Amino acid sequence: MKLSKLEKYFFVDKVIYHSLDLALYNVSAVIDGKEFMITDEKGQRLKSHNFISLQKQLRNVKAKTQVMRHTSAYDEMVGGPSKSDNALEVPIGDNQLY
Template sequence: MKLSKLEKYFEVEKLVFHSLDLALYNVSAVVEGQEYIITDEQGERIKHHNLLQLQQLFQKVKAKKQVIRQSSAYDEMIGGPVKGNNELEVSLGDNKLY
């Protein structure tokens, strides 16, 4: 879903900032129970190395809550059995530090 379309919703259930690698994030949003990856006008995934700048970019989106989500490859790295979903999701406030 394009960011411009997301901004038109009256309210979004959840804005999810995905922590991909060290300091690389992309964004998805849960709208009416469905999760969408958010893109720019050219259809490219919106990603950034600075979480605060991403929050600034999404400041017009009226989200009930914001979270940061991270998956860990720890089990695979130590040779352990592959587990199901090991995602960690933490509430994230927008303190408007940008």
């Protein structure tokens, strides 16, 4: 879903900042129980190495909650049991540091 379309919703259930590898982040949003990856106007996923710049881009989105989500592959790498989902979600706020 394009960011311009997301900004037109009155409220979004949840904005999810995905913490990927080496301080790389991308964004998805949950609307009516469905999760959508957020893109720019060219259809490229919103992504950045600067988390604050992503928050700035999404400042006009009215989200009920915002979270940072991280999924790790290290559980299996250290000999732990295989898990279907080990995603960690931490609630965050927008401190308007931009």
